[in-house]
Amino acid sequence: MKTILLVEDDSNLSQGLILNLEAEGYQVVHVDNGNEVMSVFRDGMFDLVLLDIMLPGVDGLTICRQIRADGSTVPVLFLTARDQSDQKVEGLIAGGDDYITKPFDMAELLARLQGIFRRQAWLMAGESSGEVFEFDGRSLNYKTFEARGPGGTVRLTHKECMVAKYLVEREGEVVSRDQLLDAVWGYHAYPTNRTVDNFILKLRKIFEEDPASPSYFETIRGVGYRFKRV
């Protein structure tokens, strides 16, 4: 049974969510203020954090940053009344995996949860066997998120590791930005394709001798990207 940490200060909404999530077979731990989240989070094992942004004490964005600073890769789904696109981006930059704006259908929330768990399972598929992908003296560890390149070893974020894994698994194939968006962020789309480009830049800095003329993570003009060994 998957355990969800629900962080929501509104009592009525929380009770409704707990009722539905438990009916769907999830176990739910509820916290109604920002101050207690981190201690509850550190004491427990959670498969996902459902996190409101406007909270008493500490806001959801700060909590998400703290979770990531702890080195946790647990998926974070923001539950927010704020629907401006820059506010959504803010949540994703803080380390969130997805967001859903209030009011929402339970069916949509459940679909988002399943999408996150599906993507998580795909990433973990390498993790269970302790898979390390090695190529040309470089390596990518799906378990520790460590990436080793000519400049040394760097710890990737959850999403960076997912982008790298998706490309590596399709070695030699051209992958479009939309494919990457769907696979890593979900079908409902991240606000901009530019985001993918930024992730590729980061991977090039780690793995390429010369990031300006990449040999491994190539840009295919007008289409997307391709990973190939030299």
Added chain:
Amino acid sequence: MPRLSTRAAFVLFIILVVVAVAQAVWWIVFMAMLVDEKVDIARDLGAPADVVEAIHRQEVQRQIMVGLEGCFFLVLLLVGAWLIYRALVKAEQLKFHQENFIMAVTHELKTPLASMLVSLDSIASPRIPDEKKQALVPRMKDDVRRLERIVNNVLEAGRIGRERAAAEMQPVDLSALVEKVVARMESFSTRLPLTVDKKITPGVQVMANPQSLSQALEAVLENSLKYHDGSSIHISVGLRTDSDRAVIEVSDRGIGLNREDCEAVFDRFYRVGNELTRRTEGTGLGLYLAREIVRGHRGSITAHSDGIGKGTTFVISLKAGASI
């Protein structure tokens, strides 16, 4: 809260002060040199000593006059710059509170909507047992009441009820009105134990619009309910007459206010702190409306606190008597 434009305005103001002071010093030095120069020329041309003395006196007087005018101009310039700076700071503060208000209203409207939608989905769900569905009805009613309250506040703020209140004045038994509003508040469900001490002088009459005045008193009481110290809620409500005034006092033992917030809490959209880390529900309109309504009754409302953690007392003063 400080924004770049406020900081830029402040830097500009400081630059103006420095330039003005430098200019004033330069004028004084320059004018002193000019007087000496003219006196020297008169002396070189062989003017008699009394004429040189007269020229010196005249020049000094003229320079003092010009200097005073210059100083007056500088003071005007500085006052103008200071006023502009103050206006910019106020505009920035208003912008901050408006942004907070938008966030608060968004949250306050969307959260009960989300809750209702989740409850409706629960009712439609075959996976949730019927007995649990029954429990959703009072919760949905509560959500509707929350929405109604916020919509009413926003609409009322748009109307600004002063004239309306004045137009609908009637003799009101203030003692009964206070009792009724307090009894309604006592029926609210609170997470913490609630104690209410009442000291209400019976039979106090005022001219008032009973609906508006009830709304103002509710806003004050709601404030005391919300800003508790986290362990319990203790509220004292008093009504007394003081010469020709009817005075309502609402005191709590909650989180208190600092000196600036005692005045600012009545400003439109004002909420203490940042909305992202909101401690309580609300939009920053309740106390603003309370002040507008009380002013519409030609009364006054003030907040007093000995500081953070020391509770708050709200005092509403109205003209006593059932005649205008």
